[in-house]
Amino acid sequence: MGEEMHDQAGGPMTAAVDIQGVTKRFGDVVAVDNVDLEIADGEFFAMLGPSGCGKTTTLRMIAGLEFPTEGSLKIFGEEVGTLPPNLRPVNTVFQNYALFPHMNVLDNVSFGLRMQGKDKRESAHAAQEMLELVQLGGMAKRKPDQLSGGQQQRVALARALVNKPKVLLLDEPLGALDLKLRQDMQNELKSLQRELGVSFVFVTHDQEEALTMSDRIAVMHDGKLLQVGTAEELYDQPVNRFVADFIGQTNLIDATVFDADMIVLANGTKIRAPNPYPAGDKVAMSLRPESISIGHVDEVPEEFRATSLTGTVSDVIYLGHSHVYTVNVDWMPLEVRTNATPTSIKHEPGSEVAIWWDRRSDWVVPDEGHGA
Amino acid sequence: MTAVATPKFEAANERKKSRRGFFLALPAYVYLSLFFALPLLSVVVYSFAKRTSTGGVALEEWNIDSYTKLGEPIVRDILLRSFTLAIITTVICLVLAYPFSYFLATRKASTRNIMLVFVMIPFWSNFLVRNYAWRVLLGNDGPVSRVTEGVGLGETTILFTPTAIVLGLVYGFLPFMILPLYAAVERMDWSLIEASRDLGATGMQTFRKITFPLSLPGVIAGSILVFIPSLGAYVTPQILGGGKKTMLGSYIVTQFLTARNWPVGAAVSTVLMVVMLGATMLYFRKGGRTL
Numbered sequence: 001m002g003e004e005m006h007d008q009a010g011g012p013m014t015a016a017v018d019i020q021g022v023t024k025r026f027g028d029v030v031a032v033d034n035v036d037l038e039i040a041d042g043e044f045f046a047m048l049g050p051s052g053c054g055k056t057t058t059l060r061m062i063a064g065l066e067f068p069t070e071g072s073l074k075i076f077g078e079e080v081g082t083l084p085p086n087l088r089p090v091n092t093v094f095q096n097y098a099l100f101p102h103m104n105v106l107d108n109v110s111f112g113l114r115m116q117g118k119d120k121r122e123s124a125h126a127a128q129e130m131l132e133l134v135q136l137g138g139m140a141k142r143k144p145d146q147l148s149g150g151q152q153q154r155v156a157l158a159r160a161l162v163n164k165p166k167v168l169l170l171d172e173p174l175g176a177l178d179l180k181l182r183q184d185m186q187n188e189l190k191s192l193q194r195e196l197g198v199s200f201v202f203v204t205h206d207q208e209e210a211l212t213m214s215d216r217i218a219v220m221h222d223g224k225l226l227q228v229g230t231a232e233e234l235y236d237q238p239v240n241r242f243v244a245d246f247i248g249q250t251n252l253i254d255a256t257v258f259d260a261d262m263i264v265l266a267n268g269t270k271i272r273a274p275n276p277y278p279a280g281d282k283v284a285m286s287l288r289p290e291s292i293s294i295g296h297v298d299e300v301p302e303e304f305r306a307t308s309l310t311g312t313v314s315d316v317i318y319l320g321h322s323h324v325y326t327v328n329v330d331w332m333p334l335e336v337r338t339n340a341t342p343t344s345i346k347h348e349p350g351s352e353v354a355i356w357w358d359r360r361s362d363w364v365v366p367d368e369g370h371g372a
Numbered sequence: 373m374t375a376v377a378t379p380k381f382e383a384a385n386e387r388k389k390s391r392r393g394f395f396l397a398l399p400a401y402v403y404l405s406l407f408f409a410l411p412l413l414s415v416v417v418y419s420f421a422k423r424t425s426t427g428g429v430a431l432e433e434w435n436i437d438s439y440t441k442l443g444e445p446i447v448r449d450i451l452l453r454s455f456t457l458a459i460i461t462t463v464i465c466l467v468l469a470y471p472f473s474y475f476l477a478t479r480k481a482s483t484r485n486i487m488l489v490f491v492m493i494p495f496w497s498n499f500l501v502r503n504y505a506w507r508v509l510l511g512n513d514g515p516v517s518r519v520t521e522g523v524g525l526g527e528t529t530i531l532f533t534p535t536a537i538v539l540g541l542v543y544g545f546l547p548f549m550i551l552p553l554y555a556a557v558e559r560m561d562w563s564l565i566e567a568s569r570d571l572g573a574t575g576m577q578t579f580r581k582i583t584f585p586l587s588l589p590g591v592i593a594g595s596i597l598v599f600i601p602s603l604g605a606y607v608t609p610q611i612l613g614g615g616k617k618t619m620l621g622s623y624i625v626t627q628f629l630t631a632r633n634w635p636v637g638a639a640v641s642t643v644l645m646v647v648m649l650g651a652t653m654l655y656f657r658k659g660g661r662t663l
């Protein structure tokens with residue numbers, strides 16, 4: 001599965017950001033809990049997770065706006081634990097943009113260069129160029145409050161990028177934008193990142209955004225890092241119930257391990273599902289709605305006999321390109337999604353059906369909600 | 373049907389709202405115009421009048437003699453001295469109050485409130501009494517003098533000097549500097565400071581480029597609130613300055629009560645008012661720009 005690994009394990013290059021055993025406590029609150037994370041140079045890396053899971057805190061520790069309680073944090077091999085933010089080769093695009101209200105757009109963007117001691121003309125020139133790049137060349141003399149949300153977002157981006165950071169941190173930079181603008185900005189961000197070859201660490205709680213934009217994604221929950229991987233890895237091989245449920249939609253079916261090849265469902269049905277867990281362990285099987293086929297009870301193809309169930313259709317929704325069925329098997333409802341082609345048969349509510357899937361498309365995860 | 377009726381309702385509602393606003397403001401309007409604007413106007417009018425030989429005021433003979441009198445060396449010295457002391461007082465207050473306000477604004481809410489109460493405590497006792505307390509403190513055999521004598525620095529003789537006046541003024545008006553500064557720093561968006569540090573600015577650069585400019589409305593408000601009463605101060609210069617070196621406040625009082633030259637007193641008062649008006653307008657211009 002991991003055909004395109006971007007992580008540097010064993011590679012010759014040093015990681016752009018290397019976090020080892022980092023914990024951050026605020027009083028009693030453990031905001032980030034023993035996180036290990038490596039972000040490669042030039043990588044588009046997303047951090048995904050529900051509200052309060054510690055994404056912003058992690059980002060702020062990389063930026064130097066917060067210091068780790070424990071652990072080691074290296075940027076390009078250099079330990080930066082308590083180095084102040086101005087001495088780190090890192091810039092941030094803040095969630096609320098944090099543009100300086102008393103300066104015009106050009107002064108905002110040239111601020112970083114001026115602070116590094118570059119002369120005024122040179123800084124203004126570089127800032128103007130960066131503004132052209134984000135298509136705001138004509139807005140240089142405006143004050144931030146005379147710009148739309150999307151334009152402010154671009155100014156914040158230009159203000160960070162003009163300093164040529166080695167790592168750019170973005171904290172939900174598109175959170176305040178409407179859907180259309182969001183999608184445009186996603187594309188722009190992605191192409192900008194490719195063009196500049198800078199590592200982007202992108203915080204979001206929108207999984208679709210993370211899946212479409214990133215080389216790799218980290219999923220966090222309750223301060224813990226649950227899984228890091230490509231979109232495909234997270235989608236096809238989630239490490240636990242939480243990740244399976246959080247990334248995309250899935251049916252999570254409780255089961256018990258029978259042997260290395262079989263699991264037993266709640267109603268006693270044995271299902272073929274290769275797994276590494278000891279017999280008798282409580283597990284859950286994750287089954288994506290779109291990898292399930294549906295048909296008449298006697299239609300189950302021979303090779304899928306060991307991965308099939310029977311049930312009753314309780315609901316069907318037509319979405320144009322697909323049908324979404326709710327199929328009640330003995331003890332729980334399952335969601336099934338099929339392509340709607342002119343030749344496909346629609347199963348009406350009440351009809352007895354069989355559902356089956358390829359044994360490579362189910363995935364067994366340990367039963368606990370939050371992984372190690 | 374409703375499409376036709378709606379605009380009328382809306383207009384009627386708007387009218388009602390603005391009328392209600394007017395009635396709510398009316399008592400204050402009346403009070404202010406009777407007891408504030410009118411006396412103010414009469415001061416301006418008197419400043420152009422002529423002093424009669426008996427010390428009265430002749431309103432028929434308009435002139436600007438009183439204003440030309442302000443150019444005379446004695447009055448000029450008084451003006452200069454008052455402005456200098458007021459400016460020194462303002463600067464000292466600003467230098468003392470800024471770090472304190474910054475400190476205060478960065479504490480947690482409960483600590484802040486307690487410290488604000490401490491700032492306000494002096495207001496609980498009479499201003500005059502507090503000035504006399506300073507006189508005792510600074511006097512020849514007061515505690516300050518005792519201490520300096522004790523450590524071999526000799527007697528303290530600052531009472532009845534401009535230094536004593538500035539000390540008293542700073543003491544009296546410091547809270548007026550602290551409160552607006554505190555308010556300005558407290559409502560500042562801290563992520564701007566983080567953004568500045570993130571963009572490579574040192575703490576000092578951040579203060580110069582971000583924190584201070586953004587707190588400017590507070591700086592100006594505080595400075596006006598300290599400068600204006602310092603300029604016209606009467607009580608403190610009398611008590612701690614001993615009235616030896618006359619300041620504007622004492623001069624005005626003298627003109628009205630002793631010299632019975634109302635037009636000159638009114639002219640000095642008018643000049644003061646114009647200065648204050650200018651300062652206030654500056655504040656709104658600045659404040660409007662950065663808020």
Ligand SMILES: Nc1ncnc2c1ncn2[C@@H]1O[C@H](COP(=O)(O)OP(=O)(O)OP(=O)(O)O)[C@@H](O)[C@H]1O
Pocket residue numbers: 026029030031049050051052053054055056057058205
């Ligand atoms: N300065 C702080 N003091 C105390 N607790 C904090 C502080 N900052 C964050 N926390 C706590 O740490 C946890 C993680 O917060 P964090 O802001 O990193 O979450 P997040 O993943 O960015 O969430 P969101 O998606 O809502 O932005 C939360 O429980 C939060 O309440």
Ligand SMILES: [Mg+2]
Pocket residue numbers: 055056057171
């Ligand atoms: Mg956050």
